[in-house]
Amino acid sequence: MELTTAQRYEGFVLISKNWIEENRSTGFLFEHEKTGARLFYLSNDDENKVFSITFKTPPADSTGLPHILEHSVLCGSRKYPVKEPFVELMKSSMNTFLNAMTFPDKTMYPVASMNERDFMNLMDVYLDAVFYPRIYDSPEIFYQEGWHYHLEELEDPIAYNGVVYNEMKGAFSNPEDVLGRRIQEILFPETAYGNESGGDPEVIPKLTYEDFLQFHKTYYHPSNSYIYLYGNGDVLKHLAYLNEAYLKDFEPIEDAGDIGIQPPFEKPIKVMKTYPIGEGEEAKDKTYLSMSFVTHRCTDGEKHLALDMLTHILSDAPSSPINKALLETGICKDVEGHYDGSILQPVVSILAKNANEGDEVLFEKTIRDTLESLVREGLDKDMVQGAINYTEFKLREADHGSYPKGLIYNMEIMESWLHGEDPSIHLEFQGYLDRIKAEADNGYFEELIQTHLLDNPHVATVVLLPEKGLSAKKDEEVALELEKLKNSLSQEALEQMQKDTLHLLEVQNTPDSQEDIDKMPVLPITDIRRTIEPIPMEVEEADGVQWIHHPIATNGINYIRLYFDVDHIPVEDLGYLSLLTHYIGEAGTHAYDYVKLNHAIEMHTGGIDLDIDIFGDAKALDVFRPKLVVKARVLEEKTTRLFELLKEMLLRTRMDEKQRLKEVLQSTKSKAEMDFMTVGHKIVSGRVMSYLSNTSKYAEQIGGLDFFRFISRLDANFEESWENIFENMERVATSVFDAGRLRISHTGSREGLSLVEKEMKDFLPLLGNKPAQNADLTFALAPKNEGIATPGKVLYVGKAYNIAALGHKYDASLQVVKTIMSTDYLWNKVRVQGGAYGAFFSVGRTGSLFMGSYRDPNLKNTLDVFDRAGEYLKNFKADRSTMDKYIIGTMSGLDTPMTPNMKGAFATGNLFRNVDDALLQKERLAILECSVEDVVGAAEIVEDAMKQNHFCVLGDEQKIKKEKDLFGEIIQVFEE
Structure with a gap:
């Protein structure tokens, strides 16, 4: 059916449509009549369909409210009241992408699938989550995902805990993340970009439950939404579903308004900040230097592309002029250039790593001298042409690795659409490329340098200095603050805090009712292919x-x-x-x-x-x-x-x-x-x-x-x-x-x-052609149980063994065990209850079995969780429909769409691994036919592996030293 602009379709008005040659798609821009919800449909023949709903969510402070809410709305909703619908979808859908993302100015909820029924299921769960979350009647979600005072025993010290709190402690342990945060904070002091949308661990505990709820009421509404659909779906069917199932039930409100423009500085500024290094770590060569320029508006498609190219030309490789000049000074050991075009006022940054205090003067001078020389003498024509060709190759290849193409386009669209401009501005790049090519030899990039870098007063030099003892000092400050709080509380108040903690643990440990689980949409297992799709070779x-x-x-x-x-x-x-x-x-x-x-x-x-x-x-x-x-x-x-x-x-x-x-x-x-x-x-x-x-x-x-x-x-x-x-x-x-x-x-x-x-x-x-004997590649192997200490404020805990060495045989049904362990046992014990950001289980054909955690506040408790995994599997029970969910979730990982390059690499790798199509087919059937008995049978395998007690922990040196008796050796990784 041919759609006509200004006509009404299923509650929407078609505002515009255009053919986008660059990605062989038709772009339809709609507006929902009742609520004003914006919708962009990128229609093409790609079967890997993408849906997302995005909300403009400018943070008013650094409590991490947008980030905590992003986590929380996916913890149950009106139609799907289970505690973790997101995890249920991981188990039971053939999604090719499933996540949510917090940006400095927006929050995005994207899903993708090649199966139409699965795609509709994913859309429905996500829409119900964002519009009707359980956060209003389940404050425990806020305490679990955001932060809470944790006190299990009255004699224990009070602690902070929460998934986002621990995630951001990990993020703020990385000096490059700290530097990036400080740059944005300094460049945009008067707009939302000056706040940390992910949350600063020092500020997160100031967030109240009431403010959390109010943020959802204010921003999570169709009038403030940007809905995106991509692929070979039925446009009218999807519009009708969105209107009837959700949008028609809302009354219009005013949207979130503009993000706001930061007025330019009158002159460049310089700011000194610090980050923690280890007690025994040498501070020499540990300073980070940055010089950042606020440039234009991200809604200018040509400038956007050109400045991205310019950053590539100036500092994307050691041979780039800025990198080369800085490295030749000897003040640093590595240089990187970044162009952040995802925000309204894009930023070009030059970062020098492993420098020293005092080097910032030469750093700034070298950058400015180099830029002036490039303007005066002109950029190397081969260098410019190389950057243009490289950019065009990447744009046309459209190989985005693990992200679906449609999602990458979605992110590009939001860079203009969020700010009231045409969503296709950044998709239609050919015109910009042609103009840039035509003008490249006429001083085009030199003019960009002069205007946006040299003559630009909106510049900040940030010097990030290492500080010994800073981490311990901050820990001590938090401990004293919490000790002071505990001393100020009455016995009754402490007992209430303990009661609240134990209640949260009880809620986390209470399984969802079967009635609620059955409300989750499930793809029939009959939709899953029983045969592999061979890659031609x-x-x-x-x-x-x-x-x-x-x-x-x-x-x-x-x-x-x-x-x-x-x-x-x-x-x-x-x-x-x-x-x-x-x-x-x-x-x-x-x-x-x-x-x-x-x-x-x-x-x-x-x-x-x-x-x-x-x-x-x-x-x-x-x-x-x-x-x-x-x-x-x-x-x-x-x-x-x-x-x-x-x-x-x-x-x-x-x-x-x-x-x-x-x-x-x-x-x-x-x-x-x-x-x-x-x-x-x-x-x-x-x-x-x-x-x-x-x-x-x-x-x-x-x-x-x-x-x-x-x-x-x-x-x-x-x-x-x-x-x-x-x-x-x-x-x-x-x-x-x-x-x-x-x-x-x-x-x-x-x-x-x-x-x-x-x-x-x-x-x-x-090439030579000389025979050579294989070397002896055997090593002296021994359990070491190492603690690898860093200044980070979180831990990465891992425990492993090779099951083949214990006489156990690998079977592909263990991949279903991996899904069960990752989405049930470890998710609940390490992430939900432990507060870690993530937990993993893996097992490979060669017998390597590994359990690990990511940005984890715990050490011994997590190792104990790993040790009890076998017991969990021994007691595992599931009906046929539940097993089918785990099998579908496992197959989702196997059937991820691949680019041609990925297919070639995968098939060649299998040839070298002695894996043929017959083995892949056998493994596929083993997964599809996995039974409860297979899962229970894996208990002995997992238990035997954990009994060998081979583990390694990396991160927070204070926590590692506190448990020093666990380790055979503690390595101070950054000590000279």
Whole structure:
């Protein structure tokens, strides 16, 4: 049916419609007649449908009200009164995305699914959640998700607890997050952007339940909503549902109004702030410097894209002019540029890491001098063209990793729509690109630099200084504050606080009634395919090399992966092997200096990356195949240029550039250091598994704590050892890039494949071809039970063992156990009751079983929860419909849509893992046929694994030291 503007459809008026060539969609902009609710429908042939409802939610303070409410509305509603509808959907839907997100100015509730019935179910649960949450009659939701005074025994000290409170303690433990928060607070003192929408842990306990409810009444209304639909759904059907099921029942109110514009500063300002480091940590080289510029309005599509490109040009790589200039001063070890275009007044920021107090003067001068020089002399034309080509490649490829395309478009739409402008402004990028291309050689970017950076007074330099003892000091302040509170309370008041705490625990421990559970919509298990969908793959030998081709439509892009076996590299060289993957591409070659190399990569390809992947054998315990992987993407017509660059990078990288080596080392160390604060759960998982298997110990040598220590030693002794580092890297490179150890994976058209084959005929003879014996990659394994202490204020707790080593056989039905453990037992015990932000259970084909927590306030209590997991499984009971839910939730993870590049990588990886379609089909059926008996049978497996008592904990040094008797060793990770 053809829809006509100004006509009424199912309670909505069609305001406008337009064809958006860039994503092959028709955009329909509607307005709900009764409430004024805005709706944008991006209609196309994508079966991965997306729905979201977004509310403008400007925070008035830093209590984290928008964030706490985001968590809380998903804890039960009018139609779905179970305590955790969100978790029920994780168990029982085939969602391809399910989450909620708090931004500085809005709160978004997106879902996605490829199944129409499932999609409608997801929409209904989310709409009921946001409009009719249980928060009004269940204050326990606020106390659980936000904060509460926790007192289980009268003699205990009072503590703060709450999921968001602990999540933000974790976020505020990361110096880069602290810096980002301070930048926004300083740049926007008079608008909502000056407040922390996620919540400052020092301020969160000031939030009252009454203010919490009032915020929902004020902002969670159709008149303040932005509804988005994407994909191949039925437009009129979805409009009718939205109107009849929800919108028609509301009366219009005034919307939230404008966010407000921060008046520009009269002149740039400088502010000093602090962040905590460990008691034994050296403060030298731990200062963070930033210079941030408030630019234009995010509603200007061309400027938005151009400033994003400019930030990329100036500071997105070590070869970028700002990065290069700052690194050459020696004042810092790593530099990053950021463009935040998600807020009304976008910000360009330059960050220098691992600097020192006093360096800010040279930092500012270097940036301004560099910018003035670029305006005066002009930007390098190859650099500009490379940035344009790189941006266009990424925009056209539309590969957004784990996020559905439709959700990425949704986020782009909100950058203009939230502020009253056309939602398609940022989707229709071709016109902007054409103008930028046409004017790039006429001073376009130089004018941007002059106007938005050099002549701009709305600038803040923020210096974030390390402070020893700050963390303990803040802990002491909180403890004294709570002790003072306790001393001021009467016995009756303390007993009431205890009663409230125990009541909250009782509510959390009380299961939902079967009647309420049955109200949740469930996708019939008959909607789940019983057979796998094989990924096309052709394997053949040519010129002594194995070719793996995936004939998949890629819109004219060649996806190429060169896999070099590295199982001949001895243990003592693994650190150098890993360093090599960081160095190649960041250093010069015989034909290019590293600046020109970066420009050439961006001009002619979609990116070239090196990594080390480890492929465990699905049919043999602790057999693994490590490979150095060169990953490249390129338009078919530029395949020749790609191979010219690959020859330079792999065979002619200079091994004598001392300064570049030093900069790469320092940058690699800086990024690895930050991982301890941002992805602590991954560090813990890798570390505890390294006690148990050669595979995981190998992974530690090339990327975990062991690798961090390795590069830290190289950095500390650089002047004495740099020549030796080059000698070792060159020896390793010569050994690795060998035709006899190469396998080639290609995803794309046959025409694209023929182009790759032609180039490889010239490339292969340039590689060595010397046989080499496999190295002895066995390690001395032993349980260590380490505490890895950092200045962070939360913990990451992990416990693991390999079940195959205990004589247990892996069965795919254990993936259903993973769903049960993650969405029931661990969710309830570690997140809901314990206050951690997350908890995980994983088990793999090779037998590795792991339980972990994320941003957790607890240590011993969480380990106890892990130890009781077997008991929970022994007593597990479920009827057929409940089991079907867990199975559907498990299948959702298996059937996630993949891009062509992801499909090629997945299928090639399975080939290396000894996983064929027959095994995948067998595993699929094992999951679909999983029974209660299978789950109960897993109890012994889990119990046996936990009894081995192999664990690792990372984070809050005070809590780790308090439980020092638990650990075999406590590592002060940042101490020199």
